Amino acid sequence: MLKSKIKTGVLASSVTVMAVSMIIFPQESLDASIRGLNMWWEIVFPSLLPFFIVSELLIGFGVVKFIGVLLEPLMRPVFRVPGVGGFVWAMSMASGTPSGAKLTARLRQEDQITKIEAERLVSFTNSSNPIFIFGAVAVGFFHNAQLGILLAIAHYLGIISVGLVMRFYGSTEETKINDKKKKPSIRDALSALHKTRIKDERPIGQLLGDAVLSSINTLLMIGGFIIIFSVINKLLYLLGITAFLAGFIQYLLGVIGLDEALSMAFISGLFEITMGxxxxxxxxxxxxxxxxxxxxxxxxxxxFSIQAQVASLLAPTDVRFKPFFISRILHGIFASMYALLLWKPFYLPFIQTDEPSNAMPVMNRLVEEGTKMADFHLSLTQLGPLITIFSLFVYIILYYKKMNRGLYG
Known part of the structure; x- marks a missing residue:
């Protein structure tokens, strides 16, 4: 009871301080809000919407179940999740966060995975997409496409390591599942696809409309989190809280051998990846x-911005957020260690261009791909607002029709 009262007091005080701070710093809050809005409608919305819609359709048509049956012999013994986890993993790496959480929640709601399996799955299907790593971070911020290779390899090796660690999570809670290897069968996969499609009685038109509505609803929620955390990050800086925490972070970075000058960036990165x-x-x-x-x-x-988005997506289910939070800490540690270990073999040799190297042509192709991703990222910022506005217009029409069907049908 006391713990609950303390929690209530902390939450109420935090929201009050935030509201008062926004009144004291109205212009700064507005600028931070606009920055978050620009990020959402230029990059996040147009890049995630197609993946969300296609994912909804693949689930509705039974294709995900089909893939799940084929991947069961791989995903079950390695990560102790059903084969459908392979689809979620692939889509999360292609589209980025928080698509893995959205798909995991959807599979849990349809009872295709258990609670423990969902908590395992969401822990290693939360990754940044290559476009963001190369286009925004490596080329956009550091102007160094080679660095994107290192960051990407470290990031994806880290997510695999998290999956291998989290396979041991929940062993005492779940009922024993037969992990015996079974050869993938096309016949069984096609049968599962057909049964899933028949079970969903919605016509194709309604299925497509529902996919669009569900995807845009999720993206609107994501946009709200991006904006509010952009404002929170700015207010923490203006109130001096960031500077206060920087002293502790400087000590921590010094202990692990990193430059203390990165303390302010570290605090910002804890709240939002892009700014950090x-x-x-x-x-x-x-x-x-x-x-x-x-x-x-x-x-x-x-x-914390993306973690809040994931928490919101998992809230309608019984999937707990705590395992996901722990896995994020593990992923950060693993990725940092891989970046350190791979620095000499994967980065330093390829920036010394004065001496010939047999590996250079391969690296050059990878760098060229990274540059293309940066160009795509730039074009996305230019076309993104138009795509977002058009999609929202379609959303309004579909939502109006759905409301009419509910009232008169």
């Missing part, structure tokens, strides 16, 4: 290795 990565790239009095380690931690930890 940008601030880390602007610290001049440090070396690139320390910056790469810090940014790798940001990408793995995901920031």
């Amino acid at each position: 990565s940008q601030m880390a790239s602007q610290v001049q009095e440090t070396n690139l290795l320390h910056q790469a380690i810090i940014v790798s931690f940001f990408l793995g930890f995901s920031g």
Whole structure:
């Protein structure tokens, strides 16, 4: 009872301080809000919407169940999740956060995975997409496409490591499941696809409309979190809380051998990846290795902004947030360690271009792909607002029709 009262007092006080701070700093709050809004409607909305819609359709048509049956012999013994986890994993790496949480919640709601399996699955299907790593971070902030190779490898090795660790999670809580290897069967997969499709009695038109509505609803929620955490991050700086915490962070960074000048960037990165990565790239009095380690931690930890989005997506289910939070800390640590270990073999040899190397052509192709991703990221910021406005217009029409069906049908 006392713990609950303390929690109530802390939450009420925090919201009150935030409201008063927004009144004291109206212009700064507005600027931070606009920055978050620009990020959402230029990048997040247009990049995630297609993946969300296609994912909803694949689940409705039974394709995900089909893939799940085929991948069961791989995902079950390695990560102790059903085969459908392979689809969620692939989509999360392609589209980025928080798509893994959205798909995991959807599968849990349809009872395709158990509670423990969902908590395992969401822990290693939360990753940044390559476009963000190369386009925004490596090229956009550091102007260094080669760094994107290191960050991406460290990030994805980290997420695999988290999956292997979390396979042991919940062993005492779940009922024993037969992990015996079974050969994938096309016939069984096609049968599962057909049964799933028949079970969903919605016509194709309604299924498509529901997919659009559900996807845009989720993205509107994500936009709200991005904006509010952008404002919170700014207010913490204006109130001096960031500077106060920087002293402790400087001591912590000094203990682990990292440059203390990165303390302010570290605090910002705990709240929001983009801002933290940008601030880390602007610290001049440090070396690139320390910056790469810090940014790798940001990408793995995901920031409180994305974690709040995931918590909101998991809230309608019985999937607990705590395992996800622990896995984010693990991912940040693993990714930072991989960045340190891979610095010499994967980065230093390829920036010394004065000596020939047989590996250079391969690295050049990877760098060229990273540059293309940066160009795509730039074009997305230009076309993103138009895509967002058009999609919201379609959303209003579909929502109006759905409301009419509910009233008169």
